């Protein structure tokens with residue numbers, strides 16, 4: 001259920017409602033909007049907790065009590081009354097009117113490779129640096145990432161460039177070391193429904209980039225996001241990265257309709273990853289422009305100084321030499337879509 005407070009409700013009145021909900025054994029999630037506060041009352045059972053019986057309607061400060069109609073509650077657009085979540089990552093904003101470009105190598109391979117790429121993307125004016133230390137590889141014999149050493153190199157890149165770091169967490173046992181360097185934790189497509197991992201990240205409060213599973217519906221993506229939100233972490237970005245379809249002319253099908261539809265269904269920022277959807281460089285720029293035009297709040301893209309020698313995803317990596325032009329073009333389209341570009 002959601003309890004919509006009056007615009008004039010005082011902090012004490014809001015607190016009294018929260019206490020009543022928690023007293024009934026439900027979780028209370030107050031969401032303070034620009035105009036008013038909405039409190040989500042979420043039970044652990046399939047249905048919303050029965051807050052009607054608490055007599056909240058008519059309590060001081062309460063405007064009305066309404067059911068949340070979707071299976072996801074805190075992720076639903078309904079709970080924010082049309083307001084959009086804007087996430088601030090070290091001053092770089094994403095969501096609402098703000099667009100953020102995240103770029104870097106697929107994988108941290110070496111100190112030289114990472115620092116060189118970090119300089120290139122910083123110079124081009126991106127908001128954040130990506131790079132995987134723990135890599136979800138289809139083959140167990142493929143390079144699995146540098147692990148802790150990769151995290152150490154990411155910390156060095158952050159120190160040098162000042163860019164916030166986006167990096168993947170695959171295993172909850174690595175949460176602590178990842179939190180030391182990550183400004184955004186990426187949950188990969190293959191882990192979208194790793195529910196214990198999502199709950200653990202939810203308790204950490206670190207911003208999350210949640211990638212859509214290769215065969216996941218938008219409702220399943222939003223319910224995965226709900227696992228993070230339910231633990232009290234509201235900083236979730238949804239990421240469309242291509243889905244499996246019958247088409248085999250490219251790695252996966254970038255589902256750009258997901259962008260406006262996710263925005264209808266949810267208040268959370270929507271990011272697009274054209275690199276993994278495409279699997280090859282020539283498609284990345286056109287699909288980036290299409291994503292920005294469709295209203296994406298951000299793009300995450302792979303860049304490499306020497307893609308022919310990349311240990312992972314070389315064919316889809318943008319060339320360092322072309323990267324500044326790419327950023328300028330994406331910025332122009334994002335501006336046409338009404339967005340302010342979050343720069344380094």
Ligand code: PEP
Nearest residue numbers: 132188189190211241276
């Ligand atoms: C990645 O971003 O490096 C990655 C592996 O992406 P995905 O989980 O979407 O395949």
Ligand code: MN
Nearest residue numbers: 106302312313
């Ligand atoms: Mn990759």
